[in-house]
Amino acid sequence: MEPIFSIIAPIYNEVDCLDVLYQRIREVMESTGELWELVLVDDGSSDGSNGIIKRLAGEDHRVRPVVFARNFGHQIAVTAGMDFARGQAVIVIDADLQDPPEMILDLIAKWREGYQVVYAVRTEREGESWFKRTTASLFYRVIFRITDIKMPLDTGDFRLYDRKVIDVMKRMPERHRFLRGMSSWVGFRQVGVPYKRAARFAGVTKYPLRKMVRLALNAITSFSYFPLQLATYVGFIAAGMAILAIPVVATSRLAGSNAFFGQASTLIAVLFLGGVQLIFLGILGEYLGRIYDEVKGRPLYVLMESPEDKPASQENIKSKR
Numbered sequence: 001m002e003p004i005f006s007i008i009a010p011i012y013n014e015v016d017c018l019d020v021l022y023q024r025i026r027e028v029m030e031s032t033g034e035l036w037e038l039v040l041v042d043d044g045s046s047d048g049s050n051g052i053i054k055r056l057a058g059e060d061h062r063v064r065p066v067v068f069a070r071n072f073g074h075q076i077a078v079t080a081g082m083d084f085a086r087g088q089a090v091i092v093i094d095a096d097l098q099d100p101p102e103m104i105l106d107l108i109a110k111w112r113e114g115y116q117v118v119y120a121v122r123t124e125r126e127g128e129s130w131f132k133r134t135t136a137s138l139f140y141r142v143i144f145r146i147t148d149i150k151m152p153l154d155t156g157d158f159r160l161y162d163r164k165v166i167d168v169m170k171r172m173p174e175r176h177r178f179l180r181g182m183s184s185w186v187g188f189r190q191v192g193v194p195y196k197r198a199a200r201f202a203g204v205t206k207y208p209l210r211k212m213v214r215l216a217l218n219a220i221t222s223f224s225y226f227p228l229q230l231a232t233y234v235g236f237i238a239a240g241m242a243i244l245a246i247p248v249v250a251t252s253r254l255a256g257s258n259a260f261f262g263q264a265s266t267l268i269a270v271l272f273l274g275g276v277q278l279i280f281l282g283i284l285g286e287y288l289g290r291i292y293d294e295v296k297g298r299p300l301y302v303l304m305e306s307p308e309d310k311p312a313s314q315e316n317i318k319s320k321r
């Protein structure tokens with residue numbers, strides 16, 4: 001029988017979190033009295049997480065392992081989870097227990113009221129550095145400003161999606177994914193539920209600055225042309241300044257002034273405009289590289305193992321004996 005609820009947890013080296021994650025999710029989900037499944041996506045872990053996922057799947061048939069051939073990144077891991085989830089409501093949760101599994105019940109309650117996307121809004125963040133909190137807060141506000149869709153502030157990927165929304169998102173094949181934005185873009189009835197984001201249960205963040213910057217660039221380029229249009233605005237301003245400067249320089253020269261004489265002012269102007277042009281070339285490159293990636297049309301992820309393989313591989317082992 002198909003489960004009503006699917007829980008998706010992306011996992012990248014979370015060996016110390018997995019047992020507790022499973023236990024807490026099991027407790028919460030059993031209290032609903034409905035059928036459920038837990039899709040654990042192993043995003044190329046190398047710390048033994050894979051062994052634990054396999055053991056959990058062996059002990060409980062509701063645990064379905066999806067194993068990547070290498071690390072493809074958090075957003076892609078969640079996407080794979082969505083591809084395999086069978087539930088009528090799909091809940092995405094971090095594996096490090098920063099999102100308390102008990103909150104799932106609140107998300108489900110809103111879903112039963114008829115909302116199709118229920119996102120958890122972080123009112124407080126525990127155990128995260130000042131730098132992470134400030135950059136995250138700035139990030140949400142910049143995205144809100146410059147993109148066309150109004151993504152709710154301070155929400156992460158911890159949210160519930162109705163089957164209808166999942167089916168739409170599965171038809172969005174873009175590779176540089178920003179799922180929060182995509183789930184806002186879809187529309188439907190959406191609502192937020194406030195929660196306190198806990199500290200990590202174990203281990204360290206798997207989102208170093210490099211990955212955070214990537215995610216931010218993906219978010220902006222996926223949902224906004226603003227950086228491209230910026231070149232037009234700056235171009236008009238620079239050209240306007242030049243036109244205004246011509247009569248000023250000409251009259252001051254006729255009046256006998258040497259104010260704009262010499263190479264320094266020329267050099268500054270050339271370097272400044274050269275710099276601005278290179279920056280915009282870089283911005284163009286960000287978009288162009290993404291277009292190139294889309295055109296190549298490679299699969300979003302490569303699987304080493306999918307939930308369907310489970311019985312087959314066990315049979316293989318048996319027949320070998």
Ligand code: UDP
Pocket residue numbers: 009010011012013014043071072073074077093094095096098204205206207
């Ligand atoms: N994650 C992943 N692949 C990655 C990076 C992270 O699957 O390349 C998972 C990670 O295991 C965790 C979730 O994504 O379950 C969120 O990552 P993390 O907690 O490190 O991010 P933070 O909460 O620090 O922003």
Ligand code: MG
Pocket residue numbers: 094096098200205
């Ligand atoms: Mg975390």
